[in-house]
Amino acid sequence: MPARDARAKWGYQAHADEVGKLPSSFPRTIGPNAMAYLQEVVDSGLTVDMMGRFERAFAEAYGVRHCIATPGCTPALAVLAAAFNFDPGDEIIVSPVTDYGTVQGLVAEDYIPVFADTEPGTVNLSAETIQPLITERTRAILVVHKTGIICDMDPINALADEHGLIVYEDACQAVFGEYRGRLAGTLSRAGGFSFDAEKTMGGDVGGCIVTDDDELAERLRFMGQSRGARQREGFGRMHTEPGYAYRMPQCTAAICLAQLEIIQDQVAQIDRMVRLLSELIGEIPGVTPLPIPEYMGMYSAWMFGMSIDPEQFTCTADEFAAQLVDEGVPGAGTARYYLMPEACTFLQRWASERRYPYSMPPASRQHSYGEDTCPTAHEFLDTWIRWATFCEKYTEEHCELAARIVREVADRNRR
Numbered sequence: 001m002p003a004r005d006a007r008a009k010w011g012y013q014a015h016a017d018e019v020g021k022l023p024s025s026f027p028r029t030i031g032p033n034a035m036a037y038l039q040e041v042v043d044s045g046l047t048v049d050m051m052g053r054f055e056r057a058f059a060e061a062y063g064v065r066h067c068i069a070t071p072g073c074t075p076a077l078a079v080l081a082a083a084f085n086f087d088p089g090d091e092i093i094v095s096p097v098t099d100y101g102t103v104q105g106l107v108a109e110d111y112i113p114v115f116a117d118t119e120p121g122t123v124n125l126s127a128e129t130i131q132p133l134i135t136e137r138t139r140a141i142l143v144v145h146k147t148g149i150i151c152d153m154d155p156i157n158a159l160a161d162e163h164g165l166i167v168y169e170d171a172c173q174a175v176f177g178e179y180r181g182r183l184a185g186t187l188s189r190a191g192g193f194s195f196d197a198e199k200t201m202g203g204d205v206g207g208c209i210v211t212d213d214d215e216l217a218e219r220l221r222f223m224g225q226s227r228g229a230r231q232r233e234g235f236g237r238m239h240t241e242p243g244y245a246y247r248m249p250q251c252t253a254a255i256c257l258a259q260l261e262i263i264q265d266q267v268a269q270i271d272r273m274v275r276l277l278s279e280l281i282g283e284i285p286g287v288t289p290l291p292i293p294e295y296m297g298m299y300s301a302w303m304f305g306m307s308i309d310p311e312q313f314t315c316t317a318d319e320f321a322a323q324l325v326d327e328g329v330p331g332a333g334t335a336r337y338y339l340m341p342e343a344c345t346f347l348q349r350w351a352s353e354r355r356y357p358y359s360m361p362p363a364s365r366q367h368s369y370g371e372d373t374c375p376t377a378h379e380f381l382d383t384w385i386r387w388a389t390f391c392e393k394y395t396e397e398h399c400e401l402a403a404r405i406v407r408e409v410a411d412r413n414r415r
């Protein structure tokens with residue numbers, strides 16, 4: 001048995017120990033109207049509908065018919081999973097390199113996550129990696145736009161149409177990012193967002209779902225905000241489905257509304273800086289930044305990542321990252337923990353013990369999870385280094401400094 005691990009940290013606490021010469025997203029830049037909106041919540045005695053105001057403002061900014069606000073993206077995706085109402089044991093094909101929040105709702109509904117491998121050289125899945133996994137039990141594809149790089153959605157949607165599958169997006173790391181002129185989160189049936197403290201649009205613990213599907217939107221409100229209850233005349237609440245009380249708190253909505261007023265300028269700055277940084281890092285032999293596909297418009301980068309070529313250096317990626325930290329790159333490290341089939345040890349256990357829903361029925365075949373579930377992603381993450389979240393505070397000088405540090409560490413360890 002390994003020594004007992006400490007509980008995982010979140011929000012600022014996850015970054016509190018990071019020091020360095022580059023900007024940190026903490027303390028967060030908060031929109032100038034936040035205090036006025038918070039004051040309204042308090043002064044009104046909780047009678048203002050700040051959540052509704054945020055929903056309308058976000059839907060308008062996003063050009064969609066509906067925004068359903070939640071207390072995070074984990075709840076947003078859980079509500080979507082519940083709303084789709086698939087059967088236990090049904091399979092959802094999902095990105096393997098992501099946060100647990102992508103997977104939680106699938107698990108809660110007793111669906112089976114089937115992790116598609118990544119496209120070589122990236123952290124995202126593709127139509128090619130999804131296609132071989134489609135079975136008669138596949139019901140949906142849940143894509144993640146990891147680090148803000150948007151998956152190539154046209155081929156994924158075409159493949160899904162061929163097989164009658166729903167596609168939906170975890171757009172947590174890509175708020176206001178663009179794919180062929182359209183916004184991340186609007187490229188499929190629905191998209192989930194996170195406004196947790198660490199995210200690009202940091203708003204404490206918020207999130208939302210966007211969709212143009214009227215029927216789905218109504219069902220999401222019913223399942224996610226009304227707890228699956230209907231108001232029956234002469235009786236009161238009838239709980240016709242097991243829904244959630246996942247409403248965005250009014251104070252969070254006040255902060256999110258203020259953040260929405262400043263986010264697009266911030267994303268434009270992030271886009272300029274991440275492209276500059278990628279260019280500078282790309283000039284260093286043996287170091288390759290994540291490729292920015294030509295179909296991307298605005299690149300809303302939540303994180304900057306780069307691969308190092310093990311053939312060219314005498315050190316491991318972990319050692320390389322540790323030296324970056326020593327030289328002032330905050331939070332640099334490899335990120336193997338993002339590989340869900342490896343990180344979700346409970347899934348490995350359930351599948352190997354054939355625990356429900358991995359028993360047959362409801363599953364129709366044996367599933368297993370581990371480091372070899374997605375070999376391309378596993379190998380890629382071995383030599384992929386990223387540092388603490390990218391943010392609007394980066395200037396050209398910061399990008400030049402970051403590239404200089406990476407070059408120095410690379411040259412020091414060159415074979």
Ligand SMILES: Cc1ncc(COP(=O)(O)O)c(C=O)c1O
Binds near residue numbers: 173
């Ligand atoms: C890709 C992705 N999905 C889901 C989540 C969960 O979001 P939240 O913290 O709002 O529940 C995160 C947050 O880190 C994320 O990065």
